[in-house]
Amino acid sequence: MTKYKGMNKSLLAMAVAVALPNAYADENAKDDIEHIQIISHYDKLRTEAGSATLLTEEQLGEYEYDDIHRVLSSVPGVNIREEDGYGLRPNIGFRGVTPERSKKITIMEDGVLIGPAPYSAPAAYYFPQTTRMTAVEVFKGPAAIKHGPQTIAGALNLVTRSVPEFTEGAIDIAAGGDGYTKAHGYFGSVVNNIGFLVEAVNVQADGFKELDGGGDTGFDKNDFLAKFNYRLQQGDIEHNFGLKLSYANEISDETYLGLTEADFAENPYRRYAATAPAKMDTEHQQVMFTHSMSTDNLSLTTRLYRNDYERAWLKLNSVEGKSPQEILLNPESEDNQRLYEILKGEQDSVVPGAANFLTMGTNDREYYSQGLQIDGDFSFNLFDLNHDLSFGVRFHEDEIERKHFEESYEMKSGISSLVENSKRFTTLNTEHTEAWSVYVEDKIKLDALTLGVGVRGELMDMHYQNNNNPNDWLDKKTRIWLPGVSGFYQLSEDSGVLFGIHRGFSPASPAQSSEIEIEKSTNYEFGGRYNDGVTEFEVVSFFNDYSNLKESCGQSNCGDSLQQDAEFNGGAAHVYGLEAQFSQRYPLNLQLDIPYSFVYTYTKGEFKNDRRTSFAQWGEVKSGDPLPYLPEHQVSFNVGLSADKWRTSLAVKYIGSMPEAAGRSWQEGTQEFTLYLEGQEVPSSTTVDLSASYDFDDYGQVYLKVDNLLDEDKIVSRRPYGARPGKPRQVTVGYKYQF
CATH class of the missing domain: 2.40.170.20 (TonB-dependent receptor, beta-barrel domain)
Incomplete structure (x- = not known):
């Protein structure tokens, strides 16, 4: 496995960087590096295909949940299996896939895969702390075509706080x-x-x-x-x-x-x-x-x-x-x-x-x-x-x-x-x-x-x-x-x-x-x-x-x-x-x-x-x-x-x-x-x-x-x-x- 250890360092040495405005966002939303949120949210009809749900910072703050299981209870098509009562190691599924360790959904933070090893061992024993998120997005069906490797059920994107424009x-x-x-x-x-x-x-x-x-x-x-x-x-x-x-x-x-x-x-x-x-x-x-x-x-x-x-x-x-x-x-x-x-x-x-x-x-x-x-x-x-x-x-x-x-x-x-x-x-x-x-x-x-x-x-x-x-x-x-x-x-x-x-x-x-x-x-x-x-x-x-x-x-x-x-x-x-x-x-x-x-x-x-x-x-x-x-x-x-x-x-x-x-x-x-x-x-x-x-x-x-x-x-x-x-x-x- 020595050759893989060398790749770890070489990949981090790559010098380029570029950031995504967002697959499903409104054109008006494509103006900020911190706008990792993918779904636009206005008081008008959303016209994207596929089933997508956005929970805003206001909604997340309404019940002050620390447990992602409770956060997702207001999202249709989500099936969960509770375990420890606090949601320390969530079990989340969409549309009937096994919820076990959330291994059948793609989990992202700010648009990037966040699971410990999403391909080799997708069981998500690590899960970001919900308390610090400012939005949660759920994609199911064709709405998840841009997010993998798990593409049957859908994807979950957790959005962290943006750098503010003022103090x-x-x-x-x-x-x-x-x-x-x-x-x-x-x-x-x-x-x-x-x-x-x-x-x-x-x-x-x-x-x-x-x-x-x-x-x-x-x-x-x-x-x-x-x-x-x-x-x-x-x-x-x-x-x-x-x-x-x-x-x-x-x-x-x-x-x-x-x-x-x-x-x-x-x-x-x-x-x-x-x-x-x-x-x-x-x-x-x-x-x-x-x-x-x-x-x-x-x-x-x-x-x-x-x-x-x-x-x-x-x-x-x-x-x-x-x-x-x-x-x-x-x-x-x-x-x-x-x-x-x-x-x-x-x-x-x-x-x-x-x-x-x-x-x-x-x-x-x-x-x-x-x-x-x-x-x-x-x-x-x-x-x-x-x-x-x-x-x-x-x-x-x-x-x-x-x-x-x-x-x-x-x-x-x-x-x-x-x-x-x-x-x-x-x-x-x-x-x-x-x-x-x-x-x-x-x-x-x-x-x-x-x-x-x-x-x-x-x-x-x-x-x-x-x-x-x-x-x-x-x-x-x-x-x-x-x-x-x-x-x-x-x-x-x-x-x-x-x-x-x-x-x-x-x-x-x-x-x-x-x-x-x-x-x-x-x-x-x-x-x-x-x-x-x-x-x-x-x-x-x-x-x-x-x-x-x-x-x-x-x-x-x-x-x-x-x-x-x-x-x-x-x-x-x-x-x-x-x-x-x-x-x-x-x-x-x-x-x-x-x-x-x-x-x-x-x-x-x-x-x-x-x-x-x-x-x-x-x-x-x-x-x-x-x-x-x-x-x-x-x-x-x-x-x-x-x-x-x-x-x-x-x-x-x-x-x-x-x-x-x-x-x-x-x-x-x-x-x-x-x-x-x-x-x-x-x-x-x-x-x-x-x-x-x-x-x-x-x-x-x-x-x-x-x-x-x-x-x-x-x-x-x-x-x-x-x-x-x-x-x-x-x-x-x-x-x-x-x-």
Whole structure:
């Protein structure tokens, strides 16, 4: 792997930079290097094809969410699986793709891939802190043709704060239940035509779970950002140069271990003593150089970027060689009862003639991703038709190096402690990808019809190396082209219809042999949009036709150490549904307004073939079996009351029940597979959040928020090991001051 390490430095040595005005932005928006936001947002009808949603800074500040799961609850077509209650490691899917670690969507920050290794290991164990974002954009269907490599479901773009044109700054401090605190501040200005911005965030909590024997179950996250820019005008050409530096770290006392059904019913926030040593320790850095140039009809943007991420997660793997899932599903059996008592700390793990029972594993990984990305937009007239040509090319390189090891712990008097000199390495490997991506799309204006015709190409060279065995390696190449056609027909000044069809794909990891097929689908959508400046309405139907559905086994969704990082073919599948959103502001009188919105998502996913697998969520599936962790119905309703100096808002979110597994257990000759959680469901849930604020003009603003107002106890998942809860009621009070 020496040759790849050399490339790391050589890529960063490239001297060029250019920055993108934006694929879907209005022409009026193409004037600022910091305008990484892609969707224009005005009180008029949006005419871009494809389904796209923008959450503005005002909307993000309404409920002061730190959890991206809660932020996206107002976006149609989003399916999530909660995990830790705080959204530390989000599980996000669009239009029915698996939400597991958000690995099937393209995640960007300021238009650049932000996942630790988006090609080699797309599971997003790092996710930017939502608190510091000023906009969130969601693209689905043909709207995502410019963003890859994951192109079946769509893309999520997180927009950071721009360098201000004048001196400005702000502080935001808050405190709440379970030891929650937030401290957020920024300051920016322009000196001698050089603009700068510095920003810092700390969010922490003691946690809401109650550890047997006592102790924290929370987290502590820090995030620092610095930006610099310089503008230069040369005749009709405007140049913008930018530098972005960011650093983030996290320490969280998190575990994968949940509870038995009986223990959850008695106290859903209990945590077993065996999980006390669990800890996630992460660190992330980003450097990005940007240069943009623009004229009246041409704009070019180049970004040179580098992301580094390290993580080490200590967590329980097994008890006396047995998976915690087996123990928690049947804790009263003769084989499991003693192990269950050890988990709870009610029995010592060391007895005469026995070994140490608790095996804790640390998944230690190092990642990097880097690349050079050029995007452009050219407007011209040809054959009396208006053309808007968008194009882009990106060279991207990423890598994951796994250094997993296990250690023995013993349970004595309710305390889990390390056995010295018990460290043993389990997984030592490296996966590396070099990828060229290109896209071109021409939007042609034909009277009331805007027609978009485009294609995206992904050209990947992948390498896998077992670092324990120099002879165990794999090289493979993937070349795929993904065409798409989309359109918007404007019926009137306030309404129009949209349609599209495009090919989507999700790459297999470098370690997988040719038996694992690329995930591919043909995706269709049709809908309508209305906006008269007061009332906004959009409804979109979609149908994704998979030629092969692919899934991978991670500890978070599988729990089987023998299948760690293995991938499985699911064959043909269909996912279809309807997304609807409606919003309006009703003036109660001259002083009071009632803003309200309604979002509904219907999604149905099912296998279209009979297949026998050993994947922990599938087993033996038959045509018509539903996809796991996909609710059919989701409803979100927001209503508020606002005046000149104060406002209050209420958000209600309903998520229907979701199957924990798709198929059934099977046996054939001497082979057998037990599908845990067969026939079980994550129950439906309704969550209510409340927020309120009062503005003291020059003296700042105070706000109150209550997450989970009704204090609903809900099971959010039983994977990988037992039932786990969402966050209980949390009351937070905060203060903001801007200058």
